[in-house]
Amino acid sequence: MEQWNPIQSHDPIPDRVGAVIVGGGIIGMSIAFEMARRGLQVLVLERDGIGSGASGVSAGMLAPVSEAEHETSPLARLGLHSLDRYPSFVRAVEDVSGIPCDLRLEGTLLVARTRDDEAELLHLQGIQRRLGLVAEWLDAREVLQREPHLSPRIHGALFAAREGQVDPRAMLRSLHAAVRGLGGRVRTGAPVERIEPGRGGLVVQGRVGDVRGSVWCEVAVLAAGAWSDAVRHPGPALRVRPVKGQILRLTGCGLLRHVVRAPDVYLVPRSSGELVVGATVEERGFDPHPTAGAVSDLLWAARLLVPGIYDCALQEVAVGFRPATRDALPVIGPTHVPGLYVATGHFRHGVLLAPATAELLAETITTGRVHPLLEPFSPAARVEARP
Numbered sequence: 001m002e003q004w005n006p007i008q009s010h011d012p013i014p015d016r017v018g019a020v021i022v023g024g025g026i027i028g029m030s031i032a033f034e035m036a037r038r039g040l041q042v043l044v045l046e047r048d049g050i051g052s053g054a055s056g057v058s059a060g061m062l063a064p065v066s067e068a069e070h071e072t073s074p075l076a077r078l079g080l081h082s083l084d085r086y087p088s089f090v091r092a093v094e095d096v097s098g099i100p101c102d103l104r105l106e107g108t109l110l111v112a113r114t115r116d117d118e119a120e121l122l123h124l125q126g127i128q129r130r131l132g133l134v135a136e137w138l139d140a141r142e143v144l145q146r147e148p149h150l151s152p153r154i155h156g157a158l159f160a161a162r163e164g165q166v167d168p169r170a171m172l173r174s175l176h177a178a179v180r181g182l183g184g185r186v187r188t189g190a191p192v193e194r195i196e197p198g199r200g201g202l203v204v205q206g207r208v209g210d211v212r213g214s215v216w217c218e219v220a221v222l223a224a225g226a227w228s229d230a231v232r233h234p235g236p237a238l239r240v241r242p243v244k245g246q247i248l249r250l251t252g253c254g255l256l257r258h259v260v261r262a263p264d265v266y267l268v269p270r271s272s273g274e275l276v277v278g279a280t281v282e283e284r285g286f287d288p289h290p291t292a293g294a295v296s297d298l299l300w301a302a303r304l305l306v307p308g309i310y311d312c313a314l315q316e317v318a319v320g321f322r323p324a325t326r327d328a329l330p331v332i333g334p335t336h337v338p339g340l341y342v343a344t345g346h347f348r349h350g351v352l353l354a355p356a357t358a359e360l361l362a363e364t365i366t367t368g369r370v371h372p373l374l375e376p377f378s379p380a381a382r383v384e385a386r387p
């Protein structure tokens, strides 16, 4: 069974650089790209490999509407903005790298298997309407016309037409090539241990293997996902914990066109024919082990929706660690320490929020003004509001 191999990158580490991005997930790499695009010299330092945390195993659903919980939620607004920015962001990355990210915006089908599911989806439809979004209710016959391999026992589905997906592994490869294509440097296997003020800027200390070293920079961005608390720094305590997710990849399917979700499972069909089936949400710290129970639950739930998956090949079982704060909202913006910024805690929304986080944070860094969409997530606001 194949497993994801995070990208390795061995650029030399300079003594001084404009900006150090700590973390080579989709958030860190997107920020590095946006900063390099603005002419800054960037260095990404990643403790393991590019995409080794949450991004490399994630399904890549772009679903701010499906996941909207409160119609006035700043997170829903940031998510919708990020979804709007996706096509031009991906185009810019692809233009530099030449590597497609497989962005697809065919919409999401939120399938009701029971009457309870249906009532819950109709409530969600109300929220979507208040957000100004058209989300269409389809009866079972209409759903099956669009997706004939779904179970005939379904009740209907809500169709969120604007949503879609991107292939996070392709996007990480594309971002890696694009950052380097713009003259940025990316070094994997380089855990950062400490960031502290020094020599009129910031000194980032870490190691490569057993060799310790430091880099001086004007700007440091802490974007280390679930590992953000492992870096000592004088900024606010972030309190990010890992939330384990197990996710499966099936091949030989070709059964679906849209992203399909039900309360206990989601299915994401890639252009390559791969079908991603996710995902568990587990409070088990950094436990890296896949479990028989999770695989069995996910396959069972997926099979209730799409009986034909029975004949697909089980290609991969992967474990990822979503970075979650106590209130499940991200922390993005400047800290009280000059030059030190954070972008972490994206929990279930890292792939969706990558363009908005990167563009708005890069704008904040270069102009000194925090964009209104980022204000609710600024470290100062979040620390005060923290329970």
Ligand code: GLY
Binding pocket: 061, 245, 278, 279, 322, 347, 348, 349
């Ligand atoms: N965004 C989907 C997940 O976290 O499983």
